[in-house]
Each structure stands twice: as C-alpha cells, then as structure tokens.
Amino acid sequence: MSLLTILEFPDPRLRTKAAPVTVFDAQLKQFVADMFETMYAANGVGLAATQVDVHQRVLVIDMSDERNQPLVLINAEIVEKDGAQVYQEGCLSFPGLYADVTRALKVKVKAQDADGKEFFYEAEGPQAVAVQHEMDHLAGKVFVDYLSPLKRSLLLKRLEKQRKQAASA
Ligand code: GNR
Ligand code: NI
Numbered sequence: 001m002s003l004l005t006i007l008e009f010p011d012p013r014l015r016t017k018a019a020p021v022t023v024f025d026a027q028l029k030q031f032v033a034d035m036f037e038t039m040y041a042a043n044g045v046g047l048a049a050t051q052v053d054v055h056q057r058v059l060v061i062d063m064s065d066e067r068n069q070p071l072v073l074i075n076a077e078i079v080e081k082d083g084a085q086v087y088q089e090g091c092l093s094f095p096g097l098y099a100d101v102t103r104a105l106k107v108k109v110k111a112q113d114a115d116g117k118e119f120f121y122e123a124e125g126p127q128a129v130a131v132q133h134e135m136d137h138l139a140g141k142v143f144v145d146y147l148s149p150l151k152r153s154l155l156l157k158r159l160e161k162q163r164k165q166a167a168s169a
Pocket of ligand 2: 090091092093137
C-alpha cells in the first residue's frame, strides 16, 4: 500500500477529464487500495482518481463515522436524479475552504466494481452529495465552480492568505 499525493487547487491537472477504466486487473485493485489509504489518512469522506493525478474513472467514498463502509465506484454514471439540497462542502484539494453548494437530493448510479461487475447504487442526502462531488472531479470540475464569481474570488483569496500564513509560520 502507499499514500498518494493529493493535488491542490489551482493545479491545472484537476481540470483533466478522466477516461473510462477498461482493464480490471490486480493493478487496478492496488490503486483502489491506495486511494482508500490516502482518503482515510487525509480524513476525507471521498476521493476521486483525478485528485491523485490518475485520469481514470475511479472514485471511493466512506461516509461512515467508524470508517468501515468503503464504497468504490468505477465508470459511474448517474441514471436518475431527483430533488435538490444545499450542503456545506469541503474538498481535500481546497484545504480549509467550505461553501454551500446546491445539488440533487437523490441519485441513482450505474457503476462497476473492481472486478468489472456492473451494479446500481442509490444514494440520498450527504451520500448523494459525495457521489456528485466525486463524479465532478472525474469530469474536471470542482465545487467552487458552482459559486458566484464574487463568492468564489472571496473564498480563493482567503485560501491564498491561509497558505501564505502557513508558509511563514
Ligand atoms: O472529505 C470531504 N468532505 C466533503 C464534505 C462535504 C462535501 C463533500 C466532501 S468530499 C471531501 C473529500 C474530497 O475532496 N473529495 O473529492
Ligand atoms: Ni473534492
């Protein structure tokens, strides 16, 4: 197992659109294990391959308090969505930055597991937020893209300020 490096905004590689996974082999399983290790070490509830500079459609999620409900979705596609919710989101690629984002309340996803077996997954509430947030990363999209230009520039200035302070401490 190994810890992977998480790219941080404004790294242009976060804008890369991931390609579908076509080979379901031992190397893929090792990569999925490394993604879980990286997500847990960073105290994240989700991680997309894009964030670790691998541009294939792999995402992992664990929303449980006990950190014992790993879910991997490969080549995920939203087949149904319903309703709306506002949720305060954070992102491991934007450390310390939080903002309200409006997304679908419920999603139904078609995906494959690490063996390539197709399955459906339905999520509601925070789980649905995580699925949509991670699928956005795989499309090169990040949560601040949903904010108004004014709000976005305010938050990104704050992020810069935090970084400068951290660098000089
Ligand atoms: O750890 C994370 N927490 C989180 C909180 C609210 C909404 C979305 C997330 S996902 C984030 C991990 C991450 O950056 N995944 O891409
Ligand atoms: Ni994120």
